[in-house]
Amino acid sequence: MIKIGIEVSHEKLQYDLVMHPDRYFFILAVDGEAFLCVRTCDPMGEDITSHIVDGLILDRDGNLVSIFEDGLNDAILELEGYKTHSCEGDEYPITPCLARIISMVPELTEWIISSLLIDGRNLVIRI
Numbered sequence: 525m526i527k528i529g530i531e532v533s534h535e536k537l538q539y540d541l542v543m544h545p546d547r548y549f550f551i552l553a554v555d556g557e558a559f560l561c562v563r564t565c566d567p568m569g570e571d572i573t574s575h576i577v578d579g580l581i582l583d584r585d586g587n588l589v590s591i592f593e594d595g596l597n598d599a600i601l602e603l604e605g606y607k608t609h610s611c612e613g614d615e616y617p618i619t620p621c622l623a624r625i626i627s628m629v630p631e632l633t634e635w636i637i638s639s640l641l642i643d644g645r646n647l648v649i650r651i
Contacts, residue, residue, distance in 0.1 A: 529569070529646070534637060537647070541633035545626040546618055547649050551599055552576070554613035558596035560622070563648035564640055572648060575640055579625075579632050591629070595622045617650075 532540070541548055552561045552574060559576045579591040590596075599619045618626070626632065641647065 538630065538633050538637060541636065542627050542630050545623045548647055549577075549618045549622070549626060550650055551596055551603075551616040551618060551622075552610075552613050553600055553616065558600050558616075560592050560596060560618070560626075562636060562640070563650075564645040565648050567644040567646065569646075575636075577632065577636060579629050591625060592622060595619065595625060 548562050550561055550563075552559045560578060561574045561576055563572055563574050565572045580588040581591055583589045599616055599622060602619060603616045636647075
């Protein structure tokens with residue numbers, strides 16, 4: 525494995541997350557459930573960890589529901605031939621529909637930067 529590091533400002537990283545979510549986000553399917561995820565690593569490019577991310581809104585009945593749920597389920601059916609396997613489960617790339625939803629929620633990318641990228645953690649770019 526080749527490790528590279530790129531330093532960018534907070535603003536440029538947030539812009540890249542919003543404009544190119546497919547570089548960072550992926551779908552993880554485990555036990556029949558699908559999750560939107562990103563990966564982080566330590567400053568040495570090791571200790572890679574997957575993080576489930578979600579955006580919740582209130583439905584008509586006042587229940588919290590995921591803004592990604594329908595898109596995740598549709599993606600699993602659409603991308604069956606593109607899955608890869610990891611020790612965590614089956615992985616899929618995000619669809620253009622999910623990328624659009626992520627791009628419309630810059631608060632999610634701000635949360636990722638401020639909550640997950642702490643103590644020297646870095647985002648892992650998907651290849």
